[in-house]
Amino acid sequence: MSTIELRGVQRIYAGVAALDHVSLTAPEARVMALLGASGSGKSTLLRLVAGLEPVDSGEIRIGGELVSAPRHTLPAEDRRIGMVFQDYALFPHLTAGANVAFGLDKLPRAQREAEALAWLDRVGLKKRADAFPHELSGGEQQRVALARALAPKPRAVLLDEPFSGLDPVQRAELREASLATLMATRTTTLFVTHDAEEALLVADRMAILKAGRLLQEGAPREVYDNPASIETAAALGPVNVIEAHVDGGVVATPFGPIAATSLKPGAKVRGAVRAESLLLTPGARARVLEVRPHGPHDLVRIEAEGVIWRALVPARTPLGESVDVEIQPAGAFVFPA
Amino acid sequence: MLFALTTASEASFGGDLLREGAFGTLALVAVGGGGATILGALAAWLVTLCQFPGRALFAWLLAIPLAAPSYVLSYCYSTLTWAGGPSPIEVSGFWGLAFIYAVGLYPYVYLSARAAFVSQSASALEAARTLGARPWSVFRRVALPLARPSIAAGAALAMMEIAADFGAADHFGQTTLSTAIFRAWYGHGAPALALQISAVLLAAAVAFLAIERWARGRASYSGGSTRSNSLPRYRLSWFVGFIAALFCAVLVLLGALLPLAWLVRLALLHPHLGDVVRPLLNSLLLAGGGSLITLVLAAAIAVAARRGRALGKAALYAAGMGYAAPGAVIALGAIAVFGVARAAGLVGGLAAPLAITALLWTYAARFAAAGVQPIDAGLARLSKGVDASARTLGAGPWRRVARVDLPIAAPSLAAAALIVFVEILKELPATLILRPFDFDTLAVNAYAYASDERVLQAAAPALLVFLVGLAPILVLTRGMVRTRAGFRADRNRL
Numbered sequence: 001m002s003t004i005e006l007r008g009v010q011r012i013y014a015g016v017a018a019l020d021h022v023s024l025t026a027p028e029a030r031v032m033a034l035l036g037a038s039g040s041g042k043s044t045l046l047r048l049v050a051g052l053e054p055v056d057s058g059e060i061r062i063g064g065e066l067v068s069a070p071r072h073t074l075p076a077e078d079r080r081i082g083m084v085f086q087d088y089a090l091f092p093h094l095t096a097g098a099n100v101a102f103g104l105d106k107l108p109r110a111q112r113e114a115e116a117l118a119w120l121d122r123v124g125l126k127k128r129a130d131a132f133p134h135e136l137s138g139g140e141q142q143r144v145a146l147a148r149a150l151a152p153k154p155r156a157v158l159l160d161e162p163f164s165g166l167d168p169v170q171r172a173e174l175r176e177a178s179l180a181t182l183m184a185t186r187t188t189t190l191f192v193t194h195d196a197e198e199a200l201l202v203a204d205r206m207a208i209l210k211a212g213r214l215l216q217e218g219a220p221r222e223v224y225d226n227p228a229s230i231e232t233a234a235a236l237g238p239v240n241v242i243e244a245h246v247d248g249g250v251v252a253t254p255f256g257p258i259a260a261t262s263l264k265p266g267a268k269v270r271g272a273v274r275a276e277s278l279l280l281t282p283g284a285r286a287r288v289l290e291v292r293p294h295g296p297h298d299l300v301r302i303e304a305e306g307v308i309w310r311a312l313v314p315a316r317t318p319l320g321e322s323v324d325v326e327i328q329p330a331g332a333f334v335f336p337a
Numbered sequence: 338m339l340f341a342l343t344t345a346s347e348a349s350f351g352g353d354l355l356r357e358g359a360f361g362t363l364a365l366v367a368v369g370g371g372g373a374t375i376l377g378a379l380a381a382w383l384v385t386l387c388q389f390p391g392r393a394l395f396a397w398l399l400a401i402p403l404a405a406p407s408y409v410l411s412y413c414y415s416t417l418t419w420a421g422g423p424s425p426i427e428v429s430g431f432w433g434l435a436f437i438y439a440v441g442l443y444p445y446v447y448l449s450a451r452a453a454f455v456s457q458s459a460s461a462l463e464a465a466r467t468l469g470a471r472p473w474s475v476f477r478r479v480a481l482p483l484a485r486p487s488i489a490a491g492a493a494l495a496m497m498e499i500a501a502d503f504g505a506a507d508h509f510g511q512t513t514l515s516t517a518i519f520r521a522w523y524g525h526g527a528p529a530l531a532l533q534i535s536a537v538l539l540a541a542a543v544a545f546l547a548i549e550r551w552a553r554g555r556a557s558y559s560g561g562s563t564r565s566n567s568l569p570r571y572r573l574s575w576f577v578g579f580i581a582a583l584f585c586a587v588l589v590l591l592g593a594l595l596p597l598a599w600l601v602r603l604a605l606l607h608p609h610l611g612d613v614v615r616p617l618l619n620s621l622l623l624a625g626g627g628s629l630i631t632l633v634l635a636a637a638i639a640v641a642a643r644r645g646r647a648l649g650k651a652a653l654y655a656a657g658m659g660y661a662a663p664g665a666v667i668a669l670g671a672i673a674v675f676g677v678a679r680a681a682g683l684v685g686g687l688a689a690p691l692a693i694t695a696l697l698w699t700y701a702a703r704f705a706a707a708g709v710q711p712i713d714a715g716l717a718r719l720s721k722g723v724d725a726s727a728r729t730l731g732a733g734p735w736r737r738v739a740r741v742d743l744p745i746a747a748p749s750l751a752a753a754a755l756i757v758f759v760e761i762l763k764e765l766p767a768t769l770i771l772r773p774f775d776f777d778t779l780a781v782n783a784y785a786y787a788s789d790e791r792v793l794q795a796a797a798p799a800l801l802v803f804l805v806g807l808a809p810i811l812v813l814t815r816g817m818v819r820t821r822a823g824f825r826a827d828r829n830r831l
Contacts, residue, residue: 050463050467051466051467052463052466052467075466076463076466076467077466077467077468077469077470077471078469079467080469081467082467082468083463083464083467085460085463085464086460087458087460089458089460089461089463089464090461090464091461091464091465091479091482091483092461092483093482093483093485094482102465102468102470102478103468103469103470105469105470105474148464148468149467149468152468152469
């Protein structure tokens with residue numbers, strides 16, 4: 001297993017940068033999540049690492065070996081990088097077993113079949129080895145695709161939204177099972193998703209992309225607690241945003257002050273407060289407009305001085321018509337505007 | 338009546354003729370059809386999945402031989418290479434005929450294989466690469482197996498054409514089932530024997546259809562993927578790219594450009610323009626009327642079959658049979674059906690209006706399938722939800738056909754019209770059997786001169802068959818080359 005390093009990588013489609021000077025390192029034997037909306041360049045990044053497309057500038061190294069630079073692209077077939085495609089891309093004319101064996105063609109036949117079967121067993125599909133892809137369920141197809149990518153012992157594995165086609169229950173189960181397999185095999189993993197919760201849940205490191213640019217990279221906790229910008233704060237969960245001026249070391253909002261000691265007095269700033277960092281107690285500061293169940297939380301819309309914010313509170317918290325609001329500092333951030 | 342022969346000597350002669358014809362057809366199908374399949378599949382792979390100089394141009398040009406019927410090619414190559422011709426290599430006999438089939442009919446395989454390669458999921462090919470497969474290995478282990486049903490379908494078409502071909506086999510003096518029918522019918526006045534041979538030929542055609550169906554087996558070839566990235570093309574090295582371009586160029590040259598140039602030269606050397614005006618008008622008349630009738634029939638079959646009506650499905654199968662059946666066979670069937678007129682005393686053929694009717698009927702029976710296929714493909718773009726939502730909006734079946742199905746299939750309908758028009762224009766054996774006395778089409782005209790050893794005079798009508806057929810082919814394949822997901826997306830953006 002090897003690290004994957006990108007240095008100043010750029011990829012341009014028809015004059016528009018799909019990836020714009022992105023530098024990041026996916027550490028060895030760890031799972032790194034790439035989080036971003038569609039069009040953020042996260043899938044492009046995977047394709048560049050896989051060697052399916054060339055870089056326009058910058059370079060990519062795998063385990064220290066230079067694999068991509070302008071006018072130098074080590075072909076995908078020589079990279080030993082496994083990939084699980086969003087649509088799984090199983091070979092429809094081959095059985096599950098033959099799909100997994102596809103990348104093992106350098107082994108003698110008997111060994112190849114044994115190895116493929118062992119991998120299918122690992123993902124719990126030994127019995128389905130003779131089934132064709134269209135005879136498998138979506139979740140089974142995903143597991144075959146993962147086994148197929150891991151079987152040739154690649155230097156790293158790339159997953160392109162591998163759970164997006166599944167229903168929520170299956171999704172959680174498969175995610176755990178896949179992660180267990182990846183951890184057990186100590187596989188360097190780059191994992192693309194647009195689901196913040198998924199990224200926080202599975203990743204050792206995460207990188208947030210927007211419009212081809214890397215916004216922030218770090219451990220999930222670190223990124224969550226110290227977002228570098230309004231965008232990264234918003235990428236990991238609902239936030240309330242306000243524009244204001246620093247006055248006396250704080251930024252005043254209709255719901256209370258946010259500390260802003262590091263910024264110059266009078267500076268124009270943007271404040272962001274996570275919805276789950278608003279503590280509501282019965283009181284008089286803000287009017288409760290609406291309470292909606294949201295899983296283990298209630299989503300509450302509160303209004304003060306004409307401004308409406310969203311708050312996530314433990315489900316069935318008794319609130320009444322109006323509330324007092326406390327902004328918890330851990331989830332409140334101020335950025336220069 | 339079918340198997341009742343009058344005398345023992347006739348029976349023995351019939352047996353010999355049948356055996357010889359069956360062997361000839363089988364050998365030509367194997368060699369010529371096999372050659373067409375390999376050439377077509379290879380060309381399709383090169384232009385869709387590889388990158389080399391001239392690729393886009395060849396993607397278009399490679400379909401051109403479709404405009405040249407085998408008999409036209411055979412007249413070209415005979416004058417070009419037989420005694421007195423400019424070529425030192427003689428294209429003649431069995432191998433010459435097999436060569437003509439291979440270079441003239443490979444576009445059937447090329448077009449269907451190309452369509453299959455284009456629609457293949459890019460990610461399946463990319464997945465193969467990430468698993469360490471090199472270009473040739475990706476072709477052999479993924480692209481080719483996935484395209485196999487389409488290649489088989491194209492090969493079956495090419496082989497049906499070979500089995501049905503009369504003009505070229507006749508000109509090259511080869512005994513096949515098709516030429517045997519004519520020999521039995523005209524040479525020996527043995528209609529029963531002709532019908533018998535027809536039955537064998539029909540059985541062979543049915544076998545082709547069955548083999549194609551069977552080839553699919555349990556594996557699915559469509560893949561679950563509809564996500565179409567632009568196809569990744571392998572950039573061939575300078576030398577390999579040159580070989581690829583040369584291969585495509587030679588195919589186009591042998592299948593179309595060389596014969597075309599030679600025909601133009603012959604036609605200029607021996608201008609008989611006045612002689613071809615009437616056959617040309619007759620050809621246009623038959624092809625126009627025939628394609629109109631065929632198209633109505635094809636559209637009805639396609640719509641009914643898609644609606645899942647049992648009758649529509651049966652009609653679809655019948656149309657497939659008609660397409661597989663050689664023209665001579667259907668023409669004999671038409672004579673049987675319209676034979677009432679013969680019984681009424683019209684000896685020596687059918688009277689003109691009845692004969693024309695019989696011909697149009699034959700064309701419709703023979704070519705409906707060629708029209709059904711593109712129309713059905715057009716209708717396939719329509720998701721089930723569209724028909725359902727038209728129903729929830731209160732549209733009855735006729736209104737849905739008129740307002741939804743037909744407008745959506747309109748471009749395909751135009752394509753189908755072109756295909757059927759060209760097919761009828763090129764058709765020789767059925768026209769030869771059923772035409773009214775003194776009613777020459779271009780094809781019949783060319784055949785008559787060629788079989789009279791006056792091949793030079795055959796050049797002008799043969800050239801016209803080629804040229805009239807060429808225009809629609811060019812338009813059609815240009816459209817096909819452009820209907821890629823990427824191109825459509827560009828168009829939608831405008």
